[in-house]
Amino acid sequence: MTVAALAPVTSERPAVRFTLIAVAVVGMALLVLAPLVVVFAEALAQGWTAALDSLSNKDAQSAIRLTLTVAAIAVPMNAIFGVAAAWAITKFDFHGKAILITLIDLPFSVSPVVAGLCIVLLFGANSSVGGWLVTQGYPVVFALPGIVLATLFITFPVVARELIPLMIEQGRTEEEAALTLGASGWHTFWTVTLPNIRWALLYGVLLCNARAMGEFGAIAVVSGRIRGQTATMPITIEMLYNEYLSVAAFTLAAVLALLALVTLALKTALELRHADQIAAIGHP
Numbered sequence: 001m002t003v004a005a006l007a008p009v010t011s012e013r014p015a016v017r018f019t020l021i022a023v024a025v026v027g028m029a030l031l032v033l034a035p036l037v038v039v040f041a042e043a044l045a046q047g048w049t050a051a052l053d054s055l056s057n058k059d060a061q062s063a064i065r066l067t068l069t070v071a072a073i074a075v076p077m078n079a080i081f082g083v084a085a086a087w088a089i090t091k092f093d094f095h096g097k098a099i100l101i102t103l104i105d106l107p108f109s110v111s112p113v114v115a116g117l118c119i120v121l122l123f124g125a126n127s128s129v130g131g132w133l134v135t136q137g138y139p140v141v142f143a144l145p146g147i148v149l150a151t152l153f154i155t156f157p158v159v160a161r162e163l164i165p166l167m168i169e170q171g172r173t174e175e176e177a178a179l180t181l182g183a184s185g186w187h188t189f190w191t192v193t194l195p196n197i198r199w200a201l202l203y204g205v206l207l208c209n210a211r212a213m214g215e216f217g218a219i220a221v222v223s224g225r226i227r228g229q230t231a232t233m234p235i236t237i238e239m240l241y242n243e244y245l246s247v248a249a250f251t252l253a254a255v256l257a258l259l260a261l262v263t264l265a266l267k268t269a270l271e272l273r274h275a276d277q278i279a280a281i282g283h284p
Helices: 003-010 014-043 048-055 058-091 097-109 112-123 128-135 144-170 173-180 185-214 217-222 233-242 246-273 275-279
Strands: none
Touching: 014 246, 048 058, 048 246, 058 097, 058 144, 058 185, 058 233, 058 246, 097 144, 112 128, 112 144, 112 217, 144 185, 144 217, 173 185, 185 246, 217 233, 233 246
16 A cells, blocks of 8 residues: 555544544543542542541451452452463364353453352352352352452453463464473473563453452442441442442542552553553554
8 A cells, every 4th residue: 555545544634633632632531530530529528637537447448458358369360360261272273262262251241240140149048059158157149259259250351361362463483392392381381471471461460450449240249238348449439428428438439549540550651661562462
């Protein structure tokens, strides 16, 4: 294709470019920046003292601990699963590969509330498996295991979906060369595959962590919303807001927003430092 053929596409008039940029900026301001400003403004509506006092509440501290605990469990597990799934899909040919890819994408198409309901039906006290676990003193629903299961289901495609396009583009040449030279499968993975995907893996872990901390729908079903025990930060924020405790609700929301902003900052730094590898997985 010649430069002349591209000219009508790439040489819009200044007025058109300005209009498109203005629409994008206004949309970002209304949909992203304005809600963020409102959250912090409402959190500090009664001053720093009231905001900090609301965070000293034991229920708020319990919600923060629970959210970080669930993320600390779910994110590493999904990182391991994502690497294993991407490795299997991109490095091997086998029957059922298309089905595996479909199953990986399933949480993207299933409502989180439906996912939570399925966990309740499978592991609730009225089910055979759930009832037996309750009698053994290991309840799943309305307890930490159920929250972790729901978070795992909702977030497990994230890492795999970041790695698969990159590993497809890289191909199998380097791994096959290492195996030909006598390297074992594990040695090939640690010295060839993992170094090639480490930044995409970190990128996927960051996105997975952000998704895990912000999950609401599935956890709202399986947690039982027990204040101080099974209420994560999003659940606690909703309960506080429904009780007209605006400062406490928005302060906890501000903490969650700050965690998201830290994740966004790390993500942006990663994109700037390793733009070539991240471009390969489909991100700007």
